[in-house]
């Protein structure tokens with residue numbers, strides 16, 4: 494599933510090819526995504542200039558004037574740049590045609606993604622309005638995290654994955670950040686001290702930054718490439734490493750379930 498680093502890499506891959514260009518047409522071959530692609534969308538986009546491509550959580554926002562085209566990649570979606578578009582393949586659902594002939598092609602086998610219009614003010618769109626701060630935003634700091642966790646008895650991992658508190662910390666990154674911060678994922682959020690939360694903020698950022706940096710080497714996958722963009726394989730400390738020795742202390746990594754998701758931790762390094 495595309496996580497924040499893949500979405501950010503997509504944004505950076507699209508920007509030099511689509512930023513500042515004018516949209517000529519939107520061709521919807523199959524509108525049946527998570528929500529139907531609105532029939533009014535082409536009329537809202539055609540003839541408009543893409544002023545900026547931004548990311549909010551895992552949403553891409555193509556700013557056109559006051560509104561924006563809002564794209565989510567769902568479980569299996571990808572958005573690719575074609576300077577000489579090849580014939581459509583199965584699961585190529587939408588083409589965005591630009592004034593220089595470039596095509597942005599949306600491909601999504603499972604069709605859990607979204608392509609919607611967000612009118613001004615874009616931030617008030619129902620999918621965006623309740624989102625917490627971005628992990629790289631200066632407002633996401635230890636004091637903030639303490640203020641939103643001090644009365645939460647839920648496990649710190651579940652708090653970290655709650656989009657109302659902070660966006661973009663998916664399961665892999667929550668597992669890895671908690672390992673790096675030395676915090677056991679099952680600890681009640683209210684019991685994690687401000688000092689340890691400060692460490693956690695740093696580790697969330699560095700884990701995501703490393704994944705985005707890895708993505709940088711795959712940027713060309715988004716342009717005129719036949720293959721699917723890959724998902725970044727970090728050298729995980731704990732994720733997917735059940736019963737394997739901890740890379741730091743050698744203790745076997747434990748796997749449990751939390752909120753329906755797999756949690757991995759080192760019982761020695763994380764307390």
Ligand SMILES: [Zn+2]
Pocket residue numbers: 739740741742743744759760761762763
């Ligand atoms: Zn360990």
